[in-house]
Amino acid sequence: MSVVSIPIVNKNYPMGCEDGQESRLIELGKMVDARARQILDKIGPLPESSLLATLCIVLADEVRSKSVPTVTDADLKEILARIREIKHKIAQ
Secondary structure, three states, X not given: OEEEEEEEOOEEEEEEEOOOOHHHHHHHHHHHHHHHXXXXXXXXXXXXXXXXXXXXXXXXXXXXXXXXXXXXXXXXXXXXXXXXXXXXXXXX
């Protein structure tokens, strides 16, 4: 296990991660830092705990707002037809 120091709004947070995942964690930390700075730019200085709570709510809202692709009956029929084609080819 590795430990990476993640800077968020000028404070470093040590975080553990699996070996080999350090660069991914650093990139995610940069995204969080950027979003935290955007929040502070909009609403001004906040105590660390208030910033953390606000940041969590904003990120949760963004995740929840992402549209989930829908699968239609036509999509399912097309998939089923393709499965049947493959099954038929395998059976020959």
